[in-house]
Amino acid sequence: MSQKEKIKFDTEAYQKMELLRFTTAGSVDDGKSTLIGRLLYDSKAIFEDQMQSIEETSKKRGEEYTNLALLTDGLKAEREQGITIDVAYRYFSTPKRKFIIADTPGHIQYTRNMVTGASTANLAVILVDARHGLTEQTHRHSFIASLLGIPHVIYCINKMDLVDYSQERYEEIKAELTDFSSKMDVKDVNFIPISALFGDNVVKRSENMEWYTGPTLLYELETVHIASDYNHIDCRFPVQYVIRPQSLEYPDYRGYAGRIAGGVFKPGDRVMALPSGFTSTIKSIDTYEGPVDEAFAPMSVTIRLEDEIDISRGDMIVRENNVPESTQDLEVMVTWLNEKPLQLRGKYRLMHTSKVARALIRDVRYKVDINTLHRIEDDKHVGLNDIARISLRTTEPLFVDPYSRNRQTGSLILIDEATNNTVAACMII
Amino acid sequence: MFSYRMNHLKELESESIYVMREVAAQFERPCLLFSGGKDSIVLVHLARKAFHPARIPFPLVHIDTGHNFPETIEFRDRLVAETGARLIVGSVQKSIDEGKAVEETGYNASRNMLQTVTLLETIEEHKFDAAIGGARRDEEKARAKERFFSHRDEFGQWDPKNQRPELWNIFNGFKKMGEHFRVFPLSNWTEMDIWQYITIEDIDIPELYFSHKRKVIIRDGVILACTPFLKLRPDEKPVEMVVRFRTIGDATCTGATQSTAASKEEIVDEVAATRVTERGGRFDDKRSDTAMEDRKREGYF
Numbered sequence: 001m002s003q004k005e006k007i008k009f010d011t012e013a014y015q016k017m018e019l020l021r022f023t024t025a026g027s028v029d030d031g032k033s034t035l036i037g038r039l040l041y042d043s044k045a046i047f048e049d050q051m052q053s054i055e056e057t058s059k060k061r062g063e064e065y066t067n068l069a070l071l072t073d074g075l076k077a078e079r080e081q082g083i084t085i086d087v088a089y090r091y092f093s094t095p096k097r098k099f100i101i102a103d104t105p106g107h108i109q110y111t112r113n114m115v116t117g118a119s120t121a122n123l124a125v126i127l128v129d130a131r132h133g134l135t136e137q138t139h140r141h142s143f144i145a146s147l148l149g150i151p152h153v154i155y156c157i158n159k160m161d162l163v164d165y166s167q168e169r170y171e172e173i174k175a176e177l178t179d180f181s182s183k184m185d186v187k188d189v190n191f192i193p194i195s196a197l198f199g200d201n202v203v204k205r206s207e208n209m210e211w212y213t214g215p216t217l218l219y220e221l222e223t224v225h226i227a228s229d230y231n232h233i234d235c236r237f238p239v240q241y242v243i244r245p246q247s248l249e250y251p252d253y254r255g256y257a258g259r260i261a262g263g264v265f266k267p268g269d270r271v272m273a274l275p276s277g278f279t280s281t282i283k284s285i286d287t288y289e290g291p292v293d294e295a296f297a298p299m300s301v302t303i304r305l306e307d308e309i310d311i312s313r314g315d316m317i318v319r320e321n322n323v324p325e326s327t328q329d330l331e332v333m334v335t336w337l338n339e340k341p342l343q344l345r346g347k348y349r350l351m352h353t354s355k356v357a358r359a360l361i362r363d364v365r366y367k368v369d370i371n372t373l374h375r376i377e378d379d380k381h382v383g384l385n386d387i388a389r390i391s392l393r394t395t396e397p398l399f400v401d402p403y404s405r406n407r408q409t410g411s412l413i414l415i416d417e418a419t420n421n422t423v424a425a426c427m428i429i
Numbered sequence: 430m431f432s433y434r435m436n437h438l439k440e441l442e443s444e445s446i447y448v449m450r451e452v453a454a455q456f457e458r459p460c461l462l463f464s465g466g467k468d469s470i471v472l473v474h475l476a477r478k479a480f481h482p483a484r485i486p487f488p489l490v491h492i493d494t495g496h497n498f499p500e501t502i503e504f505r506d507r508l509v510a511e512t513g514a515r516l517i518v519g520s521v522q523k524s525i526d527e528g529k530a531v532e533e534t535g536y537n538a539s540r541n542m543l544q545t546v547t548l549l550e551t552i553e554e555h556k557f558d559a560a561i562g563g564a565r566r567d568e569e570k571a572r573a574k575e576r577f578f579s580h581r582d583e584f585g586q587w588d589p590k591n592q593r594p595e596l597w598n599i600f601n602g603f604k605k606m607g608e609h610f611r612v613f614p615l616s617n618w619t620e621m622d623i624w625q626y627i628t629i630e631d632i633d634i635p636e637l638y639f640s641h642k643r644k645v646i647i648r649d650g651v652i653l654a655c656t657p658f659l660k661l662r663p664d665e666k667p668v669e670m671v672v673r674f675r676t677i678g679d680a681t682c683t684g685a686t687q688s689t690a691a692s693k694e695e696i697v698d699e700v701a702a703t704r705v706t707e708r709g710g711r712f713d714d715k716r717s718d719t720a721m722e723d724r725k726r727e728g729y730f
Binding site: 015016017018019086087088089090091093097098100112113115116119120227230232240241243244245246247249250253257258259264286287288296297298299300302313337349351352353354407408411412413415420421422425 | 434441451619
C-alpha cells in the first residue's frame with residue numbers, strides 16, 4: 001500500500017489546498033487588527049495559550065477589552081508604543097486554502113512596510129471606515145496595491161454597524177471606490193460591507209444586511225481564482241546555481257538549478273541562454289523525485305541541456321522565439337526604503353532575479369504624491385517612503401520584462417554599497 | 430485539461446529549496462544548524478532535494494548542550510551517515526569548561542541559554558557566514574517578524590527594529606567582514622505543514638515524537654522528562670505517563686504532552702485538534718513575555 005492511500009480523507013484535502021498570500025492595509029482605527037483577530041479566531045488559528053497570554057497582557061495594561069492587536073504586535077517596542085512597526089506574518093487555514101497574511105501598518109511613515117508586504121501578495125484587503133468613506137489612506141493603499149501589481153483587491157467597507165447597516169451608505173462608498181479604482185491598474189476589484197467587531201460578512205453572512213447578496217470575506221478569500229496570477233506564457237528561467245556532483249555516480253552531470261519565473265518548460269524545448277545567445281534543447285527537467293514532463297512557475301527544478309554551453313548564476317534560460325528585453329537603460333517606478341535619500345547620479349548595487357550588477361541613477365522624472373496621485377515634476381528629492389519614476393543605467397545588460405507582465409523578471413532592488421542596506425524597490429515600466 | 434496549479438505544500442517546498450540554493454550561491458561558508466528536532470530534519474530533507482544529485486554543499490552544525498535524549502544523538506549520527514554530510518559539533522560543556530559560559534543553578538537550571546555562547550563561538554571558529562535554521566514564523570510572536578535572510582552584526586546580535594526590507598524573492602545577503610546571516614527557509618511553514626510534509630514524504634523522525642511511556646514530573650504545568658540532568662525539588666515525585674514530545678530541544682526544558690499518537694497520521698490528527706501552541710510546552714519561553722525576542726537579540730537560534 002502506498003503512503004498516499006494510508007492517509008485519511010481530511011489530510012488528502014489538506015494536500016490539495018492552495019496557498020493564498022494576502023496583505024491587509026488600514027490603520028488601527030479602521031479595525032484592521034479586529035478583522036485579522038476575527039479571521040484567526042473564527043478559523044481557530046488562535047491557540048488557547050496565545051489567547052490567555054494576550055488576555056493577561058491586556059489586563060495588565062488596564063484595557064477594557066482583550067486587545068486582539070497584541071496578537072500581531074510581537075516586538076517589545078511595538079507593545080510598548082501600541083503600534084505595529086514591522087510587517088507581521090500570520091498563518092491560518094480553512095479546509096480550502098492556506099493563508100499567509102502580511103499584516104502591515106497603515107500610516108504614511110510605514111509605506112516601506114506596506115510595499116514589502118504587498119510585493120509577494122496575490123490579494124489586498126483594504127479597509128474603509130463606513131463613517132468616513134474614502135480618505136487619503138484609502139488612496140495610498142490602493143495606489144500601492146496597484147503599483148506592486150497585486151492582481152486582486154477587496155475593499156471591506158467596515159463598521160457598517162455604526163451607520164445602521166445602511167445600504168445607501170455602502171452604495172455611495174462603493175460608487176466612489178469604483179470610480180477611483182478605474183484609474184488604477186488592478187485586474188479584479190470587489191466590495192464587501194462588513195462589521196469586523198460583530199463578525200458581519202467576515203466568516204458568517206450578516207443578518208443585518210439582507211440587501212447584500214455577495215460573498216463573505218472568507219468565502220471570497222477561499223475561492224478567488226489565483227492559479228493564473230503567475231505568468232504561464234513567457235518562459236523565463238533565471239539560473240540560480242549550477243549543480244555539478246562530480247561524483248562516481250554522476251561524473252558528467254551539469255544541471256542548472258532555479259525557480260521558474262514564467263512560462264512552461266518541457267523536455268525537447270528549443271531554448272536560448274542569455275547573455276551568450278547560444279541555443280540548445282532541454283534534455284531533461286530534474287527534481288529529487290525524478291524527471292518531470294513540464295515545469296512552470298513557481299516550481300524549483302534543475303534543467304539540463306543537450307549541448308555543453310557556458311551558463312552560470314545570473315544567466316537566464318528562455319525560449320528562442322520569446323526573449324525578454326536586454327538592456328542597460330531602465331525606466332522604473334521606485335519606492336525609497338531608507339532614511340538616507342536617493343542620490344541623483346549616485347551608484348548603487350543592484351539585484352535582479354539571480355543577477356547582481358551596479359546601477360547609476362541618471363534622473364528623477366517625477367515624484368508621486370501618494371495621497372492625491374498627482375505627479376510632482378519639479379521636486380527631485382526622493383526620501384524615505386517616497387514613490388517616484390526614475391531612470392537607471394546599469395553596468396551590464398539585464399534581461400527584463402515589464403513588471404505588469406512578470407513580477408519576478410520585472411522587479412529589482414537597489415543596495416547601498418557602503419551599508420549593504422536594501423534602499424529601494426523598483427518596478428520596471 | 431491540465432491546470433498549472435501547485436498545492437500549498439509543494440509551493441512551500443519550492444520556496445524553501447529556492448532559499449537553500451540562494452544560500453549556497455551567495456555565501457562562501459554556509460552551514461545548517463541541526464538540532465535533531467523535526468524542523469531541522471525537514472531542513473536536511475529539503476537541502477538534499479535542493480542539490481540533488483550532488484551532496485549537500487555545507488556541513489551540519491549541532492550545538493550540543495550535553496543534556497540530550499540519547500535517541501536524538503543516535504538519530505543525528507544515522508542521518509549524517511546517510512546523507513554523507515559533514516557534522517560539526519559545538520559543545521556547551523566545552524564552553525563551560527573554558528569559562529566562557531556559566532552553568533545556571535537551581536531547580537530550573539537549563540543549558541538552553543548557554544547554547545547562544547557556543548553557537549556564536551562555533552560560527553566564529555569556522556568562519557561561517559550564513560547559518561540556516563529551522564525557525565518558523567508561526568512559532569512565536571518575535572519570530573513572526575523575522576526575515577528569510579536575517580542579518581547579524583559582528584556580535585551575532587539581531588536588531589529587530591532595523592531589519593532590511595525583503596521584497597519579492599530577492600534576498601540581499603551582502604555583509605561586512607565578521608557579520609553573518611541567519612537564514613530561515615521554513616519561515617512560511619506552520620506546525621501542521623511540517624507534520625503533513627513529514628507524513629507525505631515519509632521522513633524518518635526520532636521515536637521521541639511518538640507516544641511512549643516515560644517517567645516524568647509536572648512542574649508549573651509543564652510535563653518534564655526525568656533525566657539525570659533534571660534536579661528534582663524535594664516535593665516532586667516522578668510518575669509514569671504516556672507522552673510524546675511536540676518539540677525536541679535540551680532535555681531539561683522540553684515539555685512533553687500526554688498523547689497516544691503512535692504514528693505520523695495520528696500526530697497529524699492530534700495537531701489538527703490541539704488548542705495550545707507547540708512552544709506552550711517550552712519552559713524556556715515561559716520566563717517572560719518577550720523571552721524569545723530577548724534571546725534572539727543576543728544571537729539565539
